[in-house]
Amino acid sequence: MKKRIAALILACVLMTVPVLAAENTADNFTRTRTYAGEFSDLTSDSPFYENVTALYEYGLTVGKGDGTFGLTDTMTVGQIVIFAGRIHSLYRTGDPEAGAAAQGGDGTTAEPYLHYLQAEGALGTELDGLLTTTATRAQVAHVLANTLPEEALPPVHADLVTQAYASRQFITDVTEYTPYYQDILTLYRTGVSVGSDAAGSFLPDQPITRGAAAAMLTRMVDPSLRATPDWDLGKESWSALGAAMGDLVPLGTYIAAPATAAEIDESVRYMLASNQNTLVLQYPSLSVTSARRVMEAALAAVKTYCEQCYNTVNCTYSADGSITLTFSAASAGDQILTYRDAAMEAAIAVHDALWESGEITTSMSDYEKAQVYFTWICDNCVYDYTAGDSSLSHIAYSLFENGTAVCDGYTGAYNLLLKLEGIDCTALSNNSHIWTVATLDGTDYHIDTTWGDSGPAPNYDYFAMTAEESWQHHSW
Structure with missing residues (x-):
């Protein structure tokens, strides 16, 4: 009899041992709850019904204190940072709150989520002091585009979006002068956004509603919800003025001190996609030899995009570790x-x-x-x-x-x-x-x-x- 009791106790213990989540994987995006009408303002005929229920089921929201989700309410910068911090933490650790908790957060304020994203390199200091302000759609794009790595959020519509944007047939309210325009295009390329109308307009300066934000957020964690632009480019897609060479380069991420060929390629693509020919990098210590190595590696990366018309580089560097690479072509100057x-x-x-x-x-x-x-x-x-x-x-x-x-x-x-x-x-x-x-x-x-x-x-x-x-x- 004693042996049977011991066996039952062991079985109970084994049943309650938590399963450790894997690190850095989209497999952590699983629906752990079932939506059962928790939000009084969400009906089945809402255009965001599928997205809001998914946001709840993935454990990313419990709605507002009054029992609603607040579909038409605007969002603050801090609120979108909280959602981004949860998604990043869920991907990295399997727990949406672990990241902010490590920064001293208790799930009630945005600062710990911002500090977590900053510590992870997903954001800089550009949003400091803005957490309580109403978020523009451009700011939302900036936060979301840097929340997950490319392997978790691949650019599935890269060619279509590049051609549509550069031809000025679609996304016409976004230009290279629009704040965070590269991040906005990233959302289109990854299927997180298709815009707000038939022309794919993003409305970068306008506030975003919680319903529209839910659509973007859930597309990040659930590939089945990602959207495909319904755009007919036709044969005239490149005839319009305004297309630039940089529009043909997949967006890269700026890395201040790239250490590998892949990281150098990221920084070079960041420069090229911005239609720039100068790249400033920062290294703790820099010698003539190491500066030359950086210069040669960057030039090799640029040559793989030889349609950009760059084949020479001029290098200047300073004792503080700053190196400036200026690209041109032989006699072009x-x-x-x-x-x-x-x-x-x-x-x-x-x-x-x-x-x-x-x-x-x-x-x-x-x-x-x-x-x-x-x-x-x-x-x-x-x-x-x-x-x-x-x-x-x-x-x-x-x-x-x-x-x-x-x-x-x-x-x-x-x-x-x-x-x-x-x-x-x-x-x-x-x-x-x-x-x-x-x-x-x-x-x-x-x-x-x-x-x-x-x-x-x-x-x-x-x-x-x-x-x-x-x-x-x-x-x-």
Whole structure:
């Protein structure tokens, strides 16, 4: 009898041992409660019914003290920070309140959540002193876009949003002068927002309601709730003025002291997407040798985006560890931004002309479109055998404006055209050559427009090569 009692006690103990949550995983986003009418102002026909119930079931809200959720109430900066802190903590620890609790919070005020997000590097000091003010939608975007890492919130609509925004057909109330515009675009790219109307308007200066905020918050934690823009870009998608080269670069996160190639790429993309050519980094101690290493690594990262027309870098650094990298092109100097704008305008003209002529149509695959652009490059450029290190033939501008280029000019112009078409691509190089790697209809191909233009007619042996085939021509 005693043995049976001991066994029962052991069973009870085992049943009450909590399951330890994994760290840093979206698997922690699980519905731990079932909504049963807790909010008196939420009806099944509410446009935010699914989102508010999900917010409750994920353990991220209990509503207001009066038994409502407050669907139409506006939110303060502090309230959106609380929600973001809970989501970040849930992802990191499995407990939505653990992060703020570690900062001395008891779940009643926003400061501990802000301090937690700051300690985690998700926010800086830009919102200090603003917690009690009404949050604008731009501020909400800034907080949410930095709450989760990319592996938990991937940019599933990156190409569509980039093209829609840069063509100025959609999200037209957001410009590079809009506060936190990059964070706003991140919400579109990740399916957290599709805007407030058919034009995808974000209304960045307006306050946000708790219902609209619930929609964004739950899309962050539940992939099934993420939204897809219903936008028809059509063939005229790049004809409108205002598109800039930086709009073609996936948004990066600024890292002040990048230590790896991936972190350097993040900071470089942050600069490029901002349409800037200067990157300031900070290192605790900096020598001539370490500054050169940083400079070379940053230049290598920039060259993978050779459509941006940068291929040189000037480096200055100070004893306090600040290093300033200024990118340009060989002989362009201060005129580099003019050359970039001219290349972009010329590439858009080529894109639109090919659509208007019917050489590219909506029924074509990425593979077929990429081949049309391959042919155009080969038919409209000649290799510049006289080009020296300072020649503009090293950038896309020369191919479009002068009809001459060397390999990085060929590759930059081709990649620019592909990106205008919404085709994901990058540049791959070795010590003496550079060419394109593009994803066409879900498959990665190597494409060498320079060698494809080595005869009187385009040589399609260099179009859509497998990695193995490409290696036979130029290893890397």
